[in-house]
Amino acid sequence: MDAVVLEEAGSPRLVDRPRPDPAPGEVLVRIDRVGVDGTDREVVAGAHGRVESSMVLGHEAVGTVADPNGTAFEPGETVVPTVRRPPGDHNEYFRRGEPDMAPMDATVECGIDGADGFMAEFVAVPSEYLLRLPERLAPAGFLVEPLSVTAKALELVEASREPFTWERNRALVLGTGSLGLLTLPVLDDRFEEVYCLGRRDRDDPAVQLAESVGATYVDSRETAVDDVPGAHAPMDLVVEATGHAPHAAESVAALAPNGVAALLGVPTDHEAPVELGELHRELVVGNRALIGSVNAGYSHFEQAVEWLDALPASVVDAFTEHVYPLAEFEAALDRDVIKTAVELDP
């Protein structure tokens, strides 16, 4: 079967691999579409994750059950695989159903970190790592994984503000990548006003999409993150979805009292002077919080399916506009548009 693998940084290749033979408890899934995001590009560039000799790329997938192999699935069901797997035997995090809380040495991540991903015609997936979704959601099913990342982050955010009356007036998403853009309609349902900060021109399709779901665009070349309160208003929530290292401290400066910043991006090293006293004071005196979040658990994937079903059609259209056949996987990995994906069985 065809698969896109990475053997050395910068050079993903389309290769022939044997079709996997599902072990007991595993489902054979025919992959339909695989989304591409910034993490995939970092993996290809060798800047994220780890590749042991050869790794199939892709972690945002939707497929169809080809062989239930004795599990509770039915042939033809539309499914999405989760990303994390135990490295060897199940450990406590996987036993609890909280793989997203596993430290990095207690998990591998399909297509990212030490395990084959989903950009292949067939994959064998243990049934507990598969999620059903309605067939009508199949064309955009590769958005379940990124939406699950937002679902987990917002669960942590909401929990952190649960002891008091948290005012949901304004939320700001940092980043106009696919994760940031997908988060906007979710926040639009929960906050009075939603802002989106990026480095794109106003006529860029990503900015137009952000504005089409009701977000106010802030060009970071004109207004820095910590200037947002002065230029617009202080934010009750900031979602950092770029991985730009200075954003952690800058986000705190953008927060209203009692606000919280969720960090989702994974930055590279970046040393810089910081006014630590001010950062510390703003956190304490303003009851502010900074919350890191990575990956997602099964319940977050389930939440993501609900959110996917509720996405405006214009968003789904924009996110499924650039789907390439497998032979053109390099275009999907290269192009900086709202979202790209690879289709395996057109």
Place this chain on the structure above:
Amino acid sequence: MDAVVLEEAGSPRLVDRPRPDPAPGEVLVRIDRVGVDGTDREVVAGAHGRVESSMVLGHEAVGTVADPNGTAFEPGETVVPTVRRPPGDHNEYFRRGEPDMAPMDATVECGIDGADGFMAEFVAVPSEYLLRLPERLAPAGFLVEPLSVTAKALELVEASREPFTWERNRALVLGTGSLGLLTLPVLDDRFEEVYCLGRRDRDDPAVQLAESVGATYVDSRETAVDDVPGAHAPMDLVVEATGHAPHAAESVAALAPNGVAALLGVPTDHEAPVELGELHRELVVGNRALIGSVNAGYSHFEQAVEWLDALPASVVDAFTEHVYPLAEFEAALDRDVIKTAVELDP
């Protein structure tokens, strides 16, 4: 009546003031004891809060109802006043019973920031800002306020980790001041191991008290905060109770995956180079959080009364060893021992 007031930084004075005449809804309270903490010393030094011409000092008080003045209190009941008051009319935070969540411009703080404190023979307190406690707790009743600060912080901490299975293996308190020391026995009931980091010699009474409640002492002159995981183990909780600005970033480095650091201290300005990429990554990839917390609400004061009642007798003894008569208030403000307090009606 006698009162200790601050008119200019550095020079608190014992003065004669008219006994307050309680307005409708206010209770006349005879103050028994007032604790002194680092915030009081900063207020006296002019480094914290704001003093409008003249302010009675003290925010950690216990007293006795002298005149219920038509409220539901009874003469002779032991009471503790809370610290925050609305500046002028009640605002939404006070109406909700969440004065601790009020931004600084929506509250004053008795004895700290824009309102008279409790280091006076009598104070008039609106009944909604008074808490009853059992008379047997009266001698250490001035510890309710600092314990309430811990109660609020731990409520925010627990809430932030509620969505997953948080392992409570190890907690580290930064600071051997009264707030840090009071937090140790509370954490000792909740964590397998408790550590306390400070800059005191091992024969210092504060260190001996920390060890007497089961904490492992870490001398920060030998082991920096971010070296704690290497020297001991990574921490599931860090409670920052010093206000040393670099601690916010260093605390994250001391955390185990899924850990949380609560910041309680209020530092002055401190600019320093920070490896922001690493800080950001540790937060994200390790699902870590930094949570600021200030002041406390009524429910936290109630929790603090329960905790005070459960404090080991040795801790209560150590915290009530240095109680000075009012005439010696300067000794109480000056001395760096576990805890000092002023007694108004010996």
